[in-house]
Amino acid sequence: MDVAGVLCGRPAARALEEIARFHGAPAPGVVIGAVMVDWARELIGPEVEADAIAETERCLPDAVQLFTPCTLGNGWLRVLDWDRFALTLYDRFDRRGVRVWLDAGKTSGYPAIHDWFLKRLPKHALPLDTLLNSIFEAGRAVLSARPVHVNALLRRSKKEAVGICPGCGEAFDPRAGDLCKGCLNGGYFTWG
Amino acid sequence: MDVAGVLCGRPAARALEEIARFHGAPAPGVVIGAVMVDWARELIGPEVEADAIAETERCLPDAVQLFTPCTLGNGWLRVLDWDRFALTLYDRFDRRGVRVWLDAGKTSGYPAIHDWFLKRLPKHALPLDTLLNSIFEAGRAVLSARPVHVNALLRRSKKEAVGICPGCGEAFDPRAGDLCKGCLNGGYFTWG
Numbered sequence: 001m002d003v004a005g006v007l008c009g010r011p012a013a014r015a016l017e018e019i020a021r022f023h024g025a026p027a028p029g030v031v032i033g034a035v036m037v038d039w040a041r042e043l044i045g046p047e048v049e050a051d052a053i054a055e056t057e058r059c060l061p062d063a064v065q066l067f068t069p070c071t072l073g074n075g076w077l078r079v080l081d082w083d084r085f086a087l088t089l090y091d092r093f094d095r096r097g098v099r100v101w102l103d104a105g106k107t108s109g110y111p112a113i114h115d116w117f118l119k120r121l122p123k124h125a126l127p128l129d130t131l132l133n134s135i136f137e138a139g140r141a142v143l144s145a146r147p148v149h150v151n152a153l154l155r156r157s158k159k160e161a162v163g164i165c166p167g168c169g170e171a172f173d174p175r176a177g178d179l180c181k182g183c184l185n186g187g188y189f190t191w192g
Numbered sequence: 193m194d195v196a197g198v199l200c201g202r203p204a205a206r207a208l209e210e211i212a213r214f215h216g217a218p219a220p221g222v223v224i225g226a227v228m229v230d231w232a233r234e235l236i237g238p239e240v241e242a243d244a245i246a247e248t249e250r251c252l253p254d255a256v257q258l259f260t261p262c263t264l265g266n267g268w269l270r271v272l273d274w275d276r277f278a279l280t281l282y283d284r285f286d287r288r289g290v291r292v293w294l295d296a297g298k299t300s301g302y303p304a305i306h307d308w309f310l311k312r313l314p315k316h317a318l319p320l321d322t323l324l325n326s327i328f329e330a331g332r333a334v335l336s337a338r339p340v341h342v343n344a345l346l347r348r349s350k351k352e353a354v355g356i357c358p359g360c361g362e363a364f365d366p367r368a369g370d371l372c373k374g375c376l377n378g379g380y381f382t383w384g
Contacts, residue, residue, distance in 0.1 A: 022257075022263060023263055023265055023266050024261055024263075024266050024268075027265075027266070029265075030265060033265075053380060055374060057264060057265070057267070057348070058265065058267070058351065059265045059266075060265060061263075061264045061265045062263050062264065062265030062266065063265070065214075065257070065263075065264075065265075069216055071214060071215055071216075071253075071254050071257075072249060072253045072254065072257075072264055072271060073215055073219075073221075073222060073225075073249070073250065073251045073252065073253045073254030073255070073257075074215050074216050074219070074251075074254065075249070075250070076216075079264060080373075080374075080380075081373065082364075082368075082372060082373040082374045082377070083351070083364055083365035083368065083372065083373065084357075084360075084362050084363070084364055084372055084373075084374055085362075085363060086362065088380075088381060096384055097381075097384075099381065101362060102363070103362075104356060104362065104363045105361075117354065117363060118354045118363065119351065119352070119353060119354045146383060146384075147383070147384035148381035148382065148383055148384045149381060149382050149383075149384040150380060150381045151379075151380055151381065151382070154380050156249070159250065159275070159311065160311070161311060162309065162310045162311045164296060165276075168276075169296075169297075170276050170277075170278065170293060170295075170296065171276070171277060171294070171296040171309060171310065172274075172275055172276055173275035176274075176275065180274060180275065180276055181272075181273065181274040181275065181276075182247060182272075182274045182276055185274070187343075188245060188272075188280075188342055188343055188345045188346050189280060189289075189291065189340035189341060189342045189343065190340065190341050190343070191338060191339070191340060191341075192288055192289075192338075192339035192340045192341040
């Protein structure tokens with residue numbers, strides 16, 4: 001595989017290793033995600049401290065978490081379950097930023113990426129090495145980018161007060177209501 | 193600060209460094225999260241390949257992502273916005289696992305943790321070193337753990353087919369409906 005060059009400020013081969021270590025494998029979605037982060041970072045400029053939004057839970061959040069200071073736990077990354085392979089980096093002060101997405105129309109020149117992205121072939125018919133080579137060959141040619149202005153919709157609220165939920169006895173955010181969201185929503189577990 | 197000992201299979205001081213590098217700072221919530229992961233991992237046993245659930249978006253997901261193979265992007269970690277400081281590690285095959293939570297009742301013997309967790313003092317009145325010392329001193333004494341059986345509620349669906357959204361022209365999961373979730377929900381941005 002030809003992984004010469006620089007990706008997200010380190011040798012591309014090292015970026016691949018970091019992806020494999022964190023994500024469990026050098027998954028194509030995270031590798032393309034790294035190319036997207038790399039471009040978005042360049043477009044927004046080095047002077048901007050950027051927050052991030054990922055429009056899918058699949059793969060992309062890991063590229064953001066590895067190659068920007070934004071993580072889910074520190075609140076600088078917000079993740080939407082919209083299943084669009086797109087991310088936005090934006091200035092948290094003036095909320096101007098750039099959205100980068102994997103552009104289905106542009107993938108047609110790269111059959112491996114096209115078939116993978118649009119699920120035209122079963123997974124076993126697409127060898128990982130072929131796909132990764134195609135991703136490194138394509139680089140930004142399969143992406144689109146455009147400036148955006150982010151609205152306040154996704155801002156995470158600050159934790160203000162803490163109460164004890166009368167349902168489960170655990171600490172919770174009283175803005176949820178009389179009970180915590182776990183008790184309100186019904187649990188994902190039963191005690192075993 | 194006394195950070196002797198072992199945490200999540202590495203020297204505690206190294207775990208702290210990893211937290212600071214990934215999260216941006218050795219935030220108390222991620223450090224307690226590491227102690228929770230450490231205990232949950234021990235309780236579930238080394239032979240179990242575990243999936244993870246975090247019941248808050250704040251801090252805790254980063255401890256899971258750093259100290260288990262589960263990340264948001266690989267789908268082995270699911271994150272709920274319930275604002276409960278609790279996590280579950282469970283066997284993805286029989287869905288039996290263990291839930292560990294920071295137990296408000298048990299924090300009373302550790303004033304720094306108590307005041308931080310229940311927001312009894314403003315942030316500037318709680319020096320980070322004092323808080324981290326208290327966390328290392330307390331260890332598992334401020335946590336509770338109990339076996340659970342996880343239901344199928346949170347299982348992430350596999351991507352099956354990909355369509356092109358007639359609204360935005362981007363690739364999407366057609367199970368969303370006639371349009372992608374971005375077009376259906378209204379966007380978080382305007383083109384700039």
